[in-house]
Amino acid sequence: MLLDATTLHHYARGAAILGAGGGGSTGVGLLAALQAVEELGPVEVVPVTEVPDDGLIMPVAGLGSPDVTLEKIGNPRMGVWLREMIERETGLRAHAMMPGEIGGGNALMPVVWAAHAGLPLVDADGMGRAFPEMQMISMHLAGIPATPTVLIDERGQGMVFRDMDAHWLERAARAVAVAFGGFVTTADHVVTGAQARTSTVLGSVSRAVRIGEIVSGSRSDRVSSILEHLDGHALVTGKISDVDRRTTDGFVRGSVLIDGVREDKGRLVRVEIQNENLVVLEEGRMLASVPDIITVLDTQTSDVVFTELLRYGQRVTLVALPAPDIWCTPRGLEVVGPRAFGYDFDYEPVGSILAGLPGAPARSAPAEAGR
Amino acid sequence: MLLDATTLHHYARGAAILGAGGGGSTGVGLLAALQAVEELGPVEVVPVTEVPDDGLIMPVAGLGSPDVTLEKIGNPRMGVWLREMIERETGLRAHAMMPGEIGGGNALMPVVWAAHAGLPLVDADGMGRAFPEMQMISMHLAGIPATPTVLIDERGQGMVFRDMDAHWLERAARAVAVAFGGFVTTADHVVTGAQARTSTVLGSVSRAVRIGEIVSGSRSDRVSSILEHLDGHALVTGKISDVDRRTTDGFVRGSVLIDGVREDKGRLVRVEIQNENLVVLEEGRMLASVPDIITVLDTQTSDVVFTELLRYGQRVTLVALPAPDIWCTPRGLEVVGPRAFGYDFDYEPVGSILAGLPGAPARSAPAEAGR
Numbered sequence: 001m002l003l004d005a006t007t008l009h010h011y012a013r014g015a016a017i018l019g020a021g022g023g024g025s026t027g028v029g030l031l032a033a034l035q036a037v038e039e040l041g042p043v044e045v046v047p048v049t050e051v052p053d054d055g056l057i058m059p060v061a062g063l064g065s066p067d068v069t070l071e072k073i074g075n076p077r078m079g080v081w082l083r084e085m086i087e088r089e090t091g092l093r094a095h096a097m098m099p100g101e102i103g104g105g106n107a108l109m110p111v112v113w114a115a116h117a118g119l120p121l122v123d124a125d126g127m128g129r130a131f132p133e134m135q136m137i138s139m140h141l142a143g144i145p146a147t148p149t150v151l152i153d154e155r156g157q158g159m160v161f162r163d164m165d166a167h168w169l170e171r172a173a174r175a176v177a178v179a180f181g182g183f184v185t186t187a188d189h190v191v192t193g194a195q196a197r198t199s200t201v202l203g204s205v206s207r208a209v210r211i212g213e214i215v216s217g218s219r220s221d222r223v224s225s226i227l228e229h230l231d232g233h234a235l236v237t238g239k240i241s242d243v244d245r246r247t248t249d250g251f252v253r254g255s256v257l258i259d260g261v262r263e264d265k266g267r268l269v270r271v272e273i274q275n276e277n278l279v280v281l282e283e284g285r286m287l288a289s290v291p292d293i294i295t296v297l298d299t300q301t302s303d304v305v306f307t308e309l310l311r312y313g314q315r316v317t318l319v320a321l322p323a324p325d326i327w328c329t330p331r332g333l334e335v336v337g338p339r340a341f342g343y344d345f346d347y348e349p350v351g352s353i354l355a356g357l358p359g360a361p362a363r364s365a366p367a368e369a370g371r
Numbered sequence: 372m373l374l375d376a377t378t379l380h381h382y383a384r385g386a387a388i389l390g391a392g393g394g395g396s397t398g399v400g401l402l403a404a405l406q407a408v409e410e411l412g413p414v415e416v417v418p419v420t421e422v423p424d425d426g427l428i429m430p431v432a433g434l435g436s437p438d439v440t441l442e443k444i445g446n447p448r449m450g451v452w453l454r455e456m457i458e459r460e461t462g463l464r465a466h467a468m469m470p471g472e473i474g475g476g477n478a479l480m481p482v483v484w485a486a487h488a489g490l491p492l493v494d495a496d497g498m499g500r501a502f503p504e505m506q507m508i509s510m511h512l513a514g515i516p517a518t519p520t521v522l523i524d525e526r527g528q529g530m531v532f533r534d535m536d537a538h539w540l541e542r543a544a545r546a547v548a549v550a551f552g553g554f555v556t557t558a559d560h561v562v563t564g565a566q567a568r569t570s571t572v573l574g575s576v577s578r579a580v581r582i583g584e585i586v587s588g589s590r591s592d593r594v595s596s597i598l599e600h601l602d603g604h605a606l607v608t609g610k611i612s613d614v615d616r617r618t619t620d621g622f623v624r625g626s627v628l629i630d631g632v633r634e635d636k637g638r639l640v641r642v643e644i645q646n647e648n649l650v651v652l653e654e655g656r657m658l659a660s661v662p663d664i665i666t667v668l669d670t671q672t673s674d675v676v677f678t679e680l681l682r683y684g685q686r687v688t689l690v691a692l693p694a695p696d697i698w699c700t701p702r703g704l705e706v707v708g709p710r711a712f713g714y715d716f717d718y719e720p721v722g723s724i725l726a727g728l729p730g731a732p733a734r735s736a737p738a739e740a741g742r
Contacts, residue, residue, distance in 0.1 A: 162531075
């Protein structure tokens, strides 16, 4: 598969939906990716099965607070620098790049970096969605070391991290991201082709493109199309009545209140945020939580409203899509379940929650939710 | 010269005096250095003139908040790790280590690291005293690049910084120090023997040893001995009546109030601190400032009271010693003068200030202050 001007538009739409509101908005990322493929030609996407056993794959991503990326634009040469640094550090030649996460702008910037570094992308990612912290990656679950990790900023200031586990890496790299203005770029949890086959979420790039195609080509309304094709659930339709958002410790943190409208009139739903949408609460009950993919859609356009762009008065439809399978194991939930974010409750799939709740929340759930 | 059990005691005393209250207390550092030379033999101190032109010198130092070092004890293997990392990064063999600063514990830990790394120390440092920030080093004045810099913690977690100037390095490394518990160890501004001859403060190690010998052997009281031999000035003798100290942003910051006693009764002097003692203020007038070496001495024992150990009720004598020459140029003062620390006044040597002030402050100044 090739990522060119056409497929990139679909890819951006799909990645936005999978991003759970995070990964950075796709606006700047799509423009940068379109420019890169116009200048340098389409970027090839290769299946993980086609990477040689010893072929080095660089998972690449922006790290920091997504709101910063709206103003602090990257440097396309970062792809070249990341490649040089990883090759120097490992003594190996890079075979391909891979989006660290398939959500939002973090799905698109790897296209830019790969184009400039002269590398293909592999059709996989490390999350199957977006998550805010570095240890929240499938390679960590699989026991792949977090380091060596390389980090670069748009000025070309580079750092190498060695002999750290993923949690210490998160602390150190996050601190540098904050010190460097809120956003940096990394290649971490590097894998060989053999390792990637059992430690990554396979097929993510083509899945995002396909989602984008389906949604774009939908003849019915797009929200229904997203729910139908991704087995998702609408949680509430309403108006944003409050946004509490701050940029702190290298994250966007906060919460948003959605006042129900029409058939949801009278409901008040709260979404809590750390870069991504983490949990949905209503009257003290959990309606949905990580690792399910909680996404705010603009009710009119069906476009994803990224967490850094939520604002008072927006008409939105809140949806939840099932978590990628990899995160639904006990070990997966230890790393990315609600307790990993400090909540004192366990994960329950959104479908089960809605099926078990005969009251208001399920009113806006689609028929296939089990009722 | 050899640093052994005898010379180390003198070295510690001298380095404490030159530290301006900072560099970390010499208590733990001296114990660690004594243990290292007992296990591994004395550490050789070689003049910079004896280092080959292309011999690589590693300036090494702890970075962070000195109060943390009272509890977060280092790992002697850090010396080995620092050497390995610098050699891997530069592709050169290390010839010697050098204390990044000749103040407090940061003068002693390089003895430990050099002993374990099997390297001598060069008889020089980068400050001629202690300063809190990474760009406040003579090599920076001389135009030596700040990077490559390597950083290690006591667990062996390592980082390499590339292509950063000294100010960006300070931001990044300080952030990591905080993330790693408040203290890490670095080798930065590495120099060759040829570079060291024109970019370091020469003779610092032997100077600290000599100061310690003189003070230890003094038959008169030690405070007078320090003032006499270092051309210093007593600023006030009193009792600490308030300490405002916090550990923040990887520094000890705060201030201390000294209430005059005996001939200084009625005076109230304030010392402001960022790891080191920065400025002395009395009734809104500056009595002394960086880069002069402002040191609080215990009035009874004449021992240095490090900034992290200042406490209410201590009987102290506040002294100021002339700044190392290198810092008294316009460019030097740009980097370490009062304005570099956010003060809105210019540096004036303590001797000139006292000579021009016929009032209270000069009362406790020694005769040679010009009166």
